[in-house]
Amino acid sequence: MSILIGVGIATTITAFYLGKKSWQAFHKAVGITPGVLTYQDPHAPVILSRLKWQQLNLNSQHLQCLSDAQLRQLQRIDDKLALYQRYLTDYQQHLTEQGRTPTVDEPQIVLQKLLYTRLPEILASYYYLVNNSVADNANATAQDNKQAEARHLLQQALHNIERRLDQGLEQMDDQHLQDLRVMKRYLDSRD
Template sequence: MIVWLSMCVISIITTFYVGKKGWHALHKVVGISPGALIYQHPNAPLSVTDMTWQQLILNQQHLTVLSDEQLRQLQRIDNKVTAYHSYQQGLCDQNMATEHTEGHFVLQKWLATRLPEMLASHYHAQPRTCSQNTKVSLIYTDNTQHVTANQLLQQGLDNIEQRSDRFLEEIERRHLQELQVMQRYMNEHNHD
């Protein structure tokens, strides 16, 4: 009986050890580390404290009153602006002239100055709570002001995102034209 019990324990330990090694080997083959990745659902509500910004410089407190969709839109804007800055930096690294048009200047002004100002104004236009001797009450003002503030902020965010989209589309169009020119050149000199 003791021999049989010992063999069961040894086979369980061996199975567990081989299974664990196989599991790690499988992860190594596909190029990931077990336990290193944390899955986050893409539609889960965003947390302002967990958000990081690559280009935008924003006051975290002003973001606390934004809707989840507005936070996602700010992240999209930040990603688009980062892509545009990377393109501009790539041109500088290749010693190529970068174009600074009026539209580029306006977008930079919106991102650096107007966007933080809009977010601050929107934040201060939202209802506040105040506490007086452990009583917490909500200070209400005219609800149409809050609706108007939300609409104006949304229009500003939409404007900035549309400008960013236009710059990225312009970059894509320029590169496509360069490729077409190269293709025509190669076709013309291919017959020689």
């Protein structure tokens, strides 16, 4: 009788333990943490004070006149830049460990200049154009046209920067794939 009670208790404890571990594994697989469920509406307006920049150093005053879509795009650019910088640093460190000299090509230099020098300048120019409008009604149409053109030019610049970042990330992936192909050919030639 005591054996049956012991087996029953062991079975209950094992079932509880496996159930709990399965439940935690399920939550981990779908990417949520139990007890820490917060919903963020992807269409809610962006709150400028809550934006965290990983790589970009932007003047928050210049960001106040941007639309939600532009702020979201800047956030995407910052996230891609953080990934790009991490890949670049790891790859250059890998080359250094192999005794090879890491090189910097022209697209990397242009991208760095765009992100760290030109983007803040573009945002400052846009901010001053939008916020320092002429109050005269006679020039209101001309001012509206200038602001519309400025919005268009800013959007083109953001798209250009994001496209260059995407190309840089794709180029790094291609380089890693090429390195793997070279190693495979080397190993196949040794058979």
